[in-house]
Amino acid sequence: MLIGEFNHTLDQKGRVIVPSRFRDKLGENFFVTRGLDNCLFLYPAQEWENLEGKLKGLPFTRAETRAFLRIFFSGASALEMDKQGRILVPPLLREHAQLKKDIVFIGVSNRAEIWDKDIWEEYSNKSNLSFEQVAESLLDFQL
Numbered sequence: 275m276l277i278g279e280f281n282h283t284l285d286q287k288g289r290v291i292v293p294s295r296f297r298d299k300l301g302e303n304f305f306v307t308r309g310l311d312n313c314l315f316l317y318p319a320q321e322w323e324n325l326e327g328k329l330k331g332l333p334f335t336r337a338e339t340r341a342f343l344r345i346f347f348s349g350a351s352a353l354e355m356d357k358q359g360r361i362l363v364p365p366l367l368r369e370h371a372q373l374k375k376d377i378v379f380i381g382v383s384n385r386a387e388i389w390d391k392d393i394w395e396e397y398s399n400k401s402n403l404s405f406e407q408v409a410e411s412l413l414d415f416q417l
Contacts, residue, residue: 276381284377288368289360293379296386297359306367307350312393314371316386
């Protein structure tokens with residue numbers, strides 16, 4: 275399981291050190307793609323395969339499905355960490371997430387996310403205000 279929040283720095287070449295607690299969980303080969311809310315999603319290979327299988331089941335005859343799949347998969351890249359535990363974040367994805375120098379990795383159970391630090395702080399502050407309301411609305415689901 276991927277959990278926690280870790281601050282890191284993106285270098286001038288677009289490389290960043292993956293938090294040590296995430297390295298084993300992500301594995302040697304993993305995938306990165308455009309995420310929602312201006313972040314990037316990182317998936318271990320097995321989770322990526324599971325997600326791909328589910329997305330293949332969506333009705334491709336619907337325009338919004340085709341649009342989502344095109345954007346989601348066209349921005350995806352297979353990644354490997356170097357010997358120092360760094361990854362190179364592709365320029366297209368750095369642009370999507372508006373990554374500057376200071377970034378944040380967060381663990382979200384089966385995936386990790388990469389956020390620009392300022393965007394994460396703004397998002398987190400807004401979300402904390404409604405956290406209890408959202409929790410109450412989730413009571414309708416069987417947890």
